[in-house]
Amino acid sequence: MACTEADFAYLRSVVYEQSANKLDASRDYLFESRLQRLLRTTGLRTLDGLVAALRRQPDAAIKRSIAEAMTINETSFFRDHAPFEMMRLELIPELIRRRESCRRLRFWSAACSTGQEGYSLAMILCEHFPQLRDWRVEIIGTDISKEVIARAQAGRYQRLEVNRGLPARLLVKYMHRVEEEWEVVPELKRKCRFHQRNLCSGPMLLEKYDGILLRNVMLYFSSETRQRLLRNLHRVLAPDGFLILGSSEQPELPGHFQAVVQHNGCYYKPLPQRFDMDSAAGPGC
Ligand SMILES: C[S@@+](CC[C@H](N)C(=O)[O-])C[C@H]1O[C@@H](n2cnc3c(N)ncnc32)[C@H](O)[C@@H]1O
Known part of the structure; x- marks a missing residue:
């Protein structure tokens, strides 16, 4: 089953709670690719499965990993000069x-x-x-x-x-x-x-x-x-x-x-x- 609007809203709220980063709904598509590695390490196969598991039993370490995976790390040497x-x-x-x-x-x-x-x-x-x-x-x-x-x-x-x-x-x-x-x-x-x-x-x-x-x-x-x-x-x-x-x-x-x-x-x-x-x-x- 694919993630529902409510699942994405939940994931956004996890990111906000953990890192104060306010994600726009237009970037929801990023959850799928960015959380692939976390899915593999948790043994869960799908994003909606991850959301359901977290709702059943909140896990602080997994929530932190979600927030970390969603950060934007763009940088460079002498950026902006x-x-x-x-x-x-x-x-x-x-x-x-x-x-x-x-x-x-x-x-x-x-x-x-x-x-x-x-x-x-x-x-x-x-x-x-x-x-x-x-x-x-x-x-x-x-x-x-x-x-x-x-x-x-x-x-x-x-x-x-x-x-x-x-x-x-x-x-x-x-x-x-x-x-x-x-x-x-x-x-x-x-x-x-x-x-x-x-x-x-x-x-x-x-x-x-x-x-x-x-x-x-x-x-x-x-x-x-x-x-x-x-x-x-x-x-x-x-x-x-x-x-x-x-x-x-x-x-x-x-x-x-x-x-x-x-x-x-x-x-x-x-x-x-x-x-x-x-x-x-x-x-x-
Ligand atoms: C776009 S990069 C900027 C990097 C560098 N300052 C620059 O200007 O090139 C933003 C960084 O902020 C970090 N970040 C986001 N939320 C944070 C938070 N609540 N506490 C610490 N770092 C955070 C991200 O992990 C990311 O590496």
């Missing part, structure tokens, strides 16, 4: 001046997918800021999907993936060939750590970040979820740090961020909040 130029030319030099005393920088690639965003930033740091060699520099990447996090940790990419956005000069300097694939060199891997984490539930990472990249993920969330997430990010962003969003995204949270428009694009500075002791404490060192 402009934000990386902005970091290279303005934001990182400024942070280096401000962090001279503690010699520490922390970045967060939130919803990092397969890791290209974090490794692109690591390449910029190695390539253009040799003075950071003896600083403590960390790039944390997080994503809800276990599968993409495993790929980010492996740091291995297919030819098609490195051909998207990675200049040849950086490819030969920061990747080495492993059979048919390319693997990130240890120098970059040491700077990057990747963890599975849901941005919309569970505790936030507690330490402060000097820069947060939250790109091309908020579009899947409701306005309420976006606001809650941005409020949480504001708490963990250093008062003199920066937030970069996707080119079509905005921080729809009045009074928390100020847009700074530059010729290379736009970033957001956190605004101090009235009772925010962290913000009053000064820079993030």
Whole structure:
């Protein structure tokens, strides 16, 4: 028997409950192909069988797997180019001046997918800021999907993936060939750590970040979820740090961020909040 409208609505509600991603009914056809692997591992033969089994006996692990399978993991090295130029030319030099005393920088690639965003930033740091060699520099990447996090940790990419956005000069300097694939060199891997984490539930990472990249993920969330997430990010962003969003995204949270428009694009500075002791404490060192 094929899935009914009610079955698809149930699957959409599972995705929303687990990942806060609001799926449009026009994408229902994707469930069939994306959940094939899960069907095989659960031993269930059909999608409607899966829905019926979950309705009878809800299983948190299967629900999480459904949500993960439905994520859209599109990414590439130096995606959109402009934000990386902005970091290279303005934001990182400024942070280096401000962090001279503690010699520490922390970045967060939130919803990092397969890791290209974090490794692109690591390449910029190695390539253009040799003075950071003896600083403590960390790039944390997080994503809800276990599968993409495993790929980010492996740091291995297919030819098609490195051909998207990675200049040849950086490819030969920061990747080495492993059979048919390319693997990130240890120098970059040491700077990057990747963890599975849901941005919309569970505790936030507690330490402060000097820069947060939250790109091309908020579009899947409701306005309420976006606001809650941005409020949480504001708490963990250093008062003199920066937030970069996707080119079509905005921080729809009045009074928390100020847009700074530059010729290379736009970033957001956190605004101090009235009772925010962290913000009053000064820079993030
Ligand atoms: C389109 S990719 C964007 C990747 C990267 N930020 C970029 O701009 O190239 C969106 C990523 O968000 C992740 N994602 C979706 N919902 C999430 C959530 N609730 N928590 C964490 N990651 C989530 C997906 O797994 C996916 O890898």
